[in-house]
Amino acid sequence: MKLRFEVNGRKRTAAVPPMKRLLDVLREDLALTGTKEGCGEGECGACAVLLDGELVNSCLVAACQAEGAKVRTVEGLEAADGQLHPIQQAFWERGGAQCGICTPGMLMASAALLAANPRPGESEIREGLAGNLCRCTGYVKIVEAVAAAARAPGAKRSTRKGTR
Amino acid sequence: MAMKRHRRRVGGAPSVRAFRVVGTNVLRREGHEKLTGRALYVADLDVAGSWWGLTVRAPHARAKLLGIRADSSFDWSAVSLVTAADLEKAGRENVVSLIGDDQPFLVAREVQHPEEAVALIAAPTREQAEMAARHLTIEYESLPAELDFERATTTFKKYEILKGRLARAFPLAEHIVTGSYRVGHQEQAYIENNGIVAFPPDPARGGVREVRGSMQCPFYIVAALARLFGEPRERMRVIQSTTGGGFGGKEEFPNMLAGHAALLAEACGRPVRMLYDRAEDMTATTKRHPGRVAHRTALDRQGRILGMEIDVLLDGGAYTTLSPVVLSRAVLHAAGPYRCDNVRISGRVVKTNTPPNGAFRGFGVPQVTFALERHLDRVAAEIGFDPVELRRRNLLADGETTATGQAVADAGASRETLEAVLARAKWSATRKAHAAWNRRSVVKRRGLGLACYFHGTGFTGSGEIRLASTAAVELLAPGSVRVRTSSTEMGQGTRTVFAQIVAETLGLPYDRVETFDPDTALVPDSGPTVASRTVAIVGRILADAARALDGGLAAHAGRKPGKPWSIRDFERATASYLAGGGDPFFCARFSNPSNQRFDDQRYLGDAYAAYAWAATVVEVEVDLASFEVRVLRVTSAQEIGKAIHPRFAEGQLEGGIAQALGWGLFEEVAMRDGRMANGQLTNYILPTSVDTPPIDLVFLERPYEHGPFGAKGIGELPMDGGAPAVVNAIADALGVDLDRIPATPERIAEAWLTKARIRHSA
Numbered sequence: 001m002k003l004r005f006e007v008n009g010r011k012r013t014a015a016v017p018p019m020k021r022l023l024d025v026l027r028e029d030l031a032l033t034g035t036k037e038g039c040g041e042g043e044c045g046a047c048a049v050l051l052d053g054e055l056v057n058s059c060l061v062a063a064c065q066a067e068g069a070k071v072r073t074v075e076g077l078e079a080a081d082g083q084l085h086p087i088q089q090a091f092w093e094r095g096g097a098q099c100g101i102c103t104p105g106m107l108m109a110s111a112a113l114l115a116a117n118p119r120p121g122e123s124e125i126r127e128g129l130a131g132n133l134c135r136c137t138g139y140v141k142i143v144e145a146v147a148a149a150a151r152a153p154g155a156k157r158s159t160r161k162g163t164r
Numbered sequence: 165m166a167m168k169r170h171r172r173r174v175g176g177a178p179s180v181r182a183f184r185v186v187g188t189n190v191l192r193r194e195g196h197e198k199l200t201g202r203a204l205y206v207a208d209l210d211v212a213g214s215w216w217g218l219t220v221r222a223p224h225a226r227a228k229l230l231g232i233r234a235d236s237s238f239d240w241s242a243v244s245l246v247t248a249a250d251l252e253k254a255g256r257e258n259v260v261s262l263i264g265d266d267q268p269f270l271v272a273r274e275v276q277h278p279e280e281a282v283a284l285i286a287a288p289t290r291e292q293a294e295m296a297a298r299h300l301t302i303e304y305e306s307l308p309a310e311l312d313f314e315r316a317t318t319t320f321k322k323y324e325i326l327k328g329r330l331a332r333a334f335p336l337a338e339h340i341v342t343g344s345y346r347v348g349h350q351e352q353a354y355i356e357n358n359g360i361v362a363f364p365p366d367p368a369r370g371g372v373r374e375v376r377g378s379m380q381c382p383f384y385i386v387a388a389l390a391r392l393f394g395e396p397r398e399r400m401r402v403i404q405s406t407t408g409g410g411f412g413g414k415e416e417f418p419n420m421l422a423g424h425a426a427l428l429a430e431a432c433g434r435p436v437r438m439l440y441d442r443a444e445d446m447t448a449t450t451k452r453h454p455g456r457v458a459h460r461t462a463l464d465r466q467g468r469i470l471g472m473e474i475d476v477l478l479d480g481g482a483y484t485t486l487s488p489v490v491l492s493r494a495v496l497h498a499a500g501p502y503r504c505d506n507v508r509i510s511g512r513v514v515k516t517n518t519p520p521n522g523a524f525r526g527f528g529v530p531q532v533t534f535a536l537e538r539h540l541d542r543v544a545a546e547i548g549f550d551p552v553e554l555r556r557r558n559l560l561a562d563g564e565t566t567a568t569g570q571a572v573a574d575a576g577a578s579r580e581t582l583e584a585v586l587a588r589a590k591w592s593a594t595r596k597a598h599a600a601w602n603r604r605s606v607v608k609r610r611g612l613g614l615a616c617y618f619h620g621t622g623f624t625g626s627g628e629i630r631l632a633s634t635a636a637v638e639l640l641a642p643g644s645v646r647v648r649t650s651s652t653e654m655g656q657g658t659r660t661v662f663a664q665i666v667a668e669t670l671g672l673p674y675d676r677v678e679t680f681d682p683d684t685a686l687v688p689d690s691g692p693t694v695a696s697r698t699v700a701i702v703g704r705i706l707a708d709a710a711r712a713l714d715g716g717l718a719a720h721a722g723r724k725p726g727k728p729w730s731i732r733d734f735e736r737a738t739a740s741y742l743a744g745g746g747d748p749f750f751c752a753r754f755s756n757p758s759n760q761r762f763d764d765q766r767y768l769g770d771a772y773a774a775y776a777w778a779a780t781v782v783e784v785e786v787d788l789a790s791f792e793v794r795v796l797r798v799t800s801a802q803e804i805g806k807a808i809h810p811r812f813a814e815g816q817l818e819g820g821i822a823q824a825l826g827w828g829l830f831e832e833v834a835m836r837d838g839r840m841a842n843g844q845l846t847n848y849i850l851p852t853s854v855d856t857p858p859i860d861l862v863f864l865e866r867p868y869e870h871g872p873f874g875a876k877g878i879g880e881l882p883m884d885g886g887a888p889a890v891v892n893a894i895a896d897a898l899g900v901d902l903d904r905i906p907a908t909p910e911r912i913a914e915a916w917l918t919k920a921r922i923r924h925s926a
Contacts, residue, residue, distance in 0.1 A: 027208075033208035036408075037207065038355040038442070039844065039845040084196075084199065088200065092199055093191065094811070095192070098409075098655030100198030100203055100655065101355045101408025129852075130852045133355060133845065133850050135352075135411070135819070138821055138822030138823075
């Protein structure tokens with residue numbers, strides 16, 4: 001099929017089999033390798049992206065399901081001038097990223113969480129990230145980072161804009 | 165919600181000057197790449213013209229390999245196939261170079277474990293390679309296999325540690341308490357699977373074979389490839405790509421994978437990518453050694469330990485790999501941070517027809533720590549002692565000796581961590597509150613558990629002396645320094661803390677020090693990135709190299725060495741030094757600064773140059789309907805010498821504790837016919853953000869005088885004691901005895917129902 005969709009605000013097309021995993025379309029056809037594969041069965045969340053604002057595991061989404069959709073990946077978090085999104089900045093400052101392989105998915109899950117709930121409490125943050133496995137941090141610094149991002153000026157605005 | 169943390173220095177620590185970079189939370193060096201998705205992990209490398217490589221694996225635990233037949237109806241023209249016969253024909257040495265030299269890259273005659281590599285296939289695409297694999301017929305004759313390590317008779321390695329005379333201690337004992345404890349496999353479960361890209365030998369570069377990928381130890385791979393191909397090490401070039409977690413799982417296994425990829429690259433004359441998927445990574449690669457540890461303990465009336473007899477048995481899997489070293493570290497930590505004059509520790513690691521077990525954070529110590537700390541709670545219960553009081557009476561004090569007779573100057577840190585964690589966790593008040601709560605609660609019980617433990621920094625015994633690691637710094641115009649070491653960044657913060665150590669040594673700002681992921685063509689061999697040695701051992705060598713640079717530059721500029729440089733002076737001196745043809749490289753080599761002495765034959769003496777100490781308290785709530793355990797809180801006091809980067813140190817401890825809780829509670833490797841039956845993240849359960857509790861840390865810092873700025877090794881320490889602490893808490897909550905992990909709801913239910921039946925029949 002000729003897949004037409006919008007990725008990080010840009011219109012993109014790709015000639016792909018309709019059942020090709022969105023993860024592979026992003027990584028192979030669009031060279032957006034920021035989205036990672038950890039398990040290939042929707043357990044680890046490393047491949048999480050936003051599909052029309054909703055958090056999905058891109059390893060479980062077929063290309064045809066993304067037809068006409070708006071996809072946002074980790075590459076689309078930064079502002080056009082290269083300024084980091086407040087969530088990225090908070091992860092960096094708080095030590096929320098160690099080996100970094102879960103980070104793209106974790107950032108997208110955090111963005112989805114803050115879009116739905118701009119001031120989450122600790123248990124809401126933990127609940128919101130429960131679909132994303134991290135083997136390095138024990139989650140403490142990630143939870144702190146999301147809480148810090150929620151408090152950061154401009155977090156709400158840029159998150160909302162990004163998830164539409 | 166911000167977790168509060170205490171940091172204090174205890175005891176007679178030497179006073180140190182105020183640091184400018186060390187001890188601050190500078191930003192992670194490679195943070196920007198990782199946060200923006202730009203960091204290139206091995207699967208992200210765009211390798212022009214590369215083929216896909218895969219491994220054909222044996223289905224049997226043990227079998228004679230009768231033959232490999234390629235289906236002649238299939239078009240093999242665009243496929244490369246490599247088997248052991250090809251290695252033999254080409255005169256390659258079919259041995260994965262490590263300790264035992266018993267493991268082949270490819271099965272030649274007899275399969276020794278399920279998932280063992282039998283053939284390698286490369287094709288232009290993954291689909292073509294998989295199609296080719298389906299057209300390969302491999303015939304086996306199944307043979308009887310040994311799958312139970314407790315019955316296994318082939319021993320890879322044995323150790324015995326003797327101190328004092330057990331025969332004298334036991335007759336004097338008021339109490340003798342025995343126990344036997346079992347621990348299961350654990351999967352490292354880095355979120356990035358193993359992966360390697362290998363390039364064919366490049367005639368334009370003198371036949372250099374290049375390998376890139378996810379790894380902990382680039383020079384291990386150099387050695388393995390040189391042996392496989394019978395070529396000099398200089399011809400092997402190994403480059404680390406951004407590595408998505410290791411935890412030991414990328415210590416030795418990448419030797420095998422790199423060999424496979426390099427063989428295929430040579431066979432097809434193109435770069436070959438071998439990227440394991442989760443199922444292959446989980447079923448075919450190394451895990452933590454399962455084991456059984458038996459204790460027999462003699463105590464006097466006051467609860468002082470008179471004698472300890474400890475028997476450690478580990479399941480090595482089918483090949484030697486690193487098992488002798490894992491066993492060594494296990495026996496050296498088996499008596500824990502406790503004082504005892506009469507000790508016998510015997511250890512054995514045996515062969516089973518299961519995939520080889522290997523390095524995993526803690527490296528034998530979590531196994532023996534689970535047994536000992538669980539046993540001490542059993543001892544306390546049997547002799548009618550409070551578990552805290554029992555430990556208080558027996559923990560080492562400053563200058564007392566370990567089981568190998570090593571007098572450890574700062575061993576009293578063990579007591580300090582205990583008192584610190586008890587105070588922080590409000591142990592006594594919480595226990596009282598639990599007693600009241602448990603009387604009211606119908607379906608839930610709460611409990612508190614404790615574990616005290618230690619971990620030796622760096623290689624065991626004379627290991628660091630034999631390694632003789634080297635690190636270098638390079639002076640760059642107009643005025644900065646580049647770190648050159650083979651220590652890998654895999655999340656722990658190597659690049660950041662190395663830059664901090666060098667910057668602090670020279671008195672330069674953090675951003676004047678550059679770091680990069682190791683490329684063996686560009687860095688000296690700093691030893692492997694394992695054994696909690698990166699900061700404390702390699703960091704120290706690096707500080708020595710930076711001091712050499714300071715000395716060279718200061719001499720050139722005619723000033724006194726050891727003074728912090730201003731940027732202006734540093735730039736000026738650098739320009740003139742380099743213009744005058746000065747050598748920009750400054751190297752340093754490990755010099756055994758602590759004068760460590762160890763008898764490798766008798767296992768006596770200074771087993772480790774330094775130890776880090778910890779005490780952890782876990783609070784749980786157990787549901788009596790489902791036997792589900794909720795960890796409410798973890799409090800941990802850890803004495804780590806000096807936190808070079810406090811936030812990263814916290815991150816190490818928090819992450820290690822989470823892994824330890826996972827191992828203690830739900831990470832169960834289900835083995836069926838010697839093969840992992842739950843090799844997927846759907847049913848091998850890792851802790852999520854909801855399972856992992858808030859973690860309250862207390863840092864204690866008693867600087868290690870030979871570590872950089874006082875730092876000890878901390879990477880593995882937090883993995884050691886979480887499992888016994890959480891199981892002790894469950895046992896406390898329910899009044900049951902648990903001697904096996906993971907403490908799954910099924911096992912807890914069994915213990916609870918057994919107790920109910922005993923009560924009922926009594």
